[in-house]
Amino acid sequence: MSLIEINDVHKVYKGGEGEVHALRGVSLKVEEGEFLAMMGPSGSGKSTLLSVMGALNPPTSGSMLIDGIDVYALDSERRADFRHEYIGFVFQQFQLVPYLTALENVMLPLAISRYPDKEQREMAKNVLEKVGLGEKCLRLPNQLSGGEQNRVAIARAIVNQPPIVFADEPTGSLDTQTGQDILTLFQALNREGLTIIMVTHNKENLDWVQRAVFIRDGSLEKSESYGPRMAQEG
């Protein structure tokens, strides 16, 4: 059984200018431990697919199973619980909460857990050290560089050890070197068993992933698998 199974998913947005078909019958399987890229031009529907796969955006039709669970059969609150347990997000522009320190941002998912404060702090510190930000954990987001903010966002996504992380254009606003550092970090996490699904429009990012699916006009155009990648080679 695949970790994620999407079958014939359609997503239609109704707006003032009529209906927009963002997804048109997308079917996709993602295996546990995969590092998958979703490629496509702007407006192709890749971010919508990410939100649907991330249990945030119910499809208009079709089904999606994660770990055998029909996510959209759950009510809104249970789906929130599901996201908390199964999914980590690295958003575009990182979306760190500006009035919380790096450490507090990482602790956010733990705020609704049963971990005592001390343990939360330890967990968050460990993860921040893992992404190379142990010494800057008490800084506010605006005191960190773009790459550092991205690392905090990654730390927040993995702090409660979800099996899947979705990343939406994680290198979009970073310079080439910083972007590559982030992808190397993703690759390292993937090697530890984390399933990573990354939306990107940058073909250079494909050097780090195991597979890429190409989306155009809301449909899956093709899927390409790759052999051992850059960091592994290095």
Place this chain on the structure above:
Amino acid sequence: MRLTNIALGNLKRRKLKAVLLVLGMVIGVASIVGLYSITRAMQEDIANKIDEFGSNILIVPDTGDASISFGGVTVQGSGPLKQLNMSDIAVMKTIKNKETLAIIAPKLLADAQINGKRALLVGVQFKDELKLKKWWKITWAGPREIPGAGEVIAGSDAARVLGLSPGQSVGIKGQEFKVAGVIQPTGSIENDGAVFMDLGTLQQLTNSPGALSLIETAAWCYTCPIEQVTAQLQAKLPGTKVQALKASTQSRDDTVKKFSMFALAVSGLIMLIGGLVVMMSMMSSVKERTRDIGVFRAIGFRKTHVMRVVFTEAVFLSLIGGIIGYFLGMLAAMAFGPVIAQTGVKIVWQLQLALAAVGGATLVGVLASLYPAYQASRLDPVEALRFI
């Protein structure tokens, strides 16, 4: 980290807005506390005055025309239907609300020639009468004590007209009496124009043992059921007229009641405005934090978690506003109360009022943030994070 840390962290970031919201709450609570304290003090002042000055029920024979009167009560008329007497006092003590009859002051009225002039004699039991007329200021002949059977006290007008002064002897109905004291002007004809003497003595002098002309009773404490007491006395004493006196304090009481109603209306308005301020502020806060809330929802916060964050902010600010508002309101009441109430009102710190102010402010905060919290909880993370 707990949800509270998130709420407080946000307040720390939005210091100016938080301060303005607290300020709004402080003004609201302080106004209400101030108004309430002043109104309450005024009511207490009235109650004290009524208790102090109130000989508030008058029992008189239900009879006709007047020749000499005491507070509108006939001394000599065409013949009473029922003559009051000392046994009626015992009857009065059998009514249901007998405990409200704090002082019973029986009186016998008679006229007499004193120093060649006609005068009103009022026979009283001095012990009860002096208790009843606490506001009498008496110029005593000697050390202050309850006058005896051979002594009289003269009202200021009576003393002037009849030429009486403290310590002087005066002949009344063939008997010598000592003027134990003269009452300073009270502004009341009944008190100023009469000569007060021992009730038993006057009954002997007028040859009417046990007879009474009227009975005054201090029953009207502020919270006593005066209408009920009056009705009970009337039922027990047929042939008499039992009437609750409209003391001068009554009109002031009416004014205070009107002020209380005004204060209540203003307080309601202030609470409404305070609630709206909190609501607008929280709505703006939610709008400003659309993306943050989107992140919260995306990483697994339930709607109830988001609502709790909003509530925590509102409760925290309202709590602070309530506490500061209470103290400011009390201080304002102490400073301006006497000016507003035009009397020496005493404002006292009250724990109950403090709890009500802080609790009320918190409740307003919670109620006012219900909609913003609901709005926040319904934010679609997909839209909030611009996934579309």
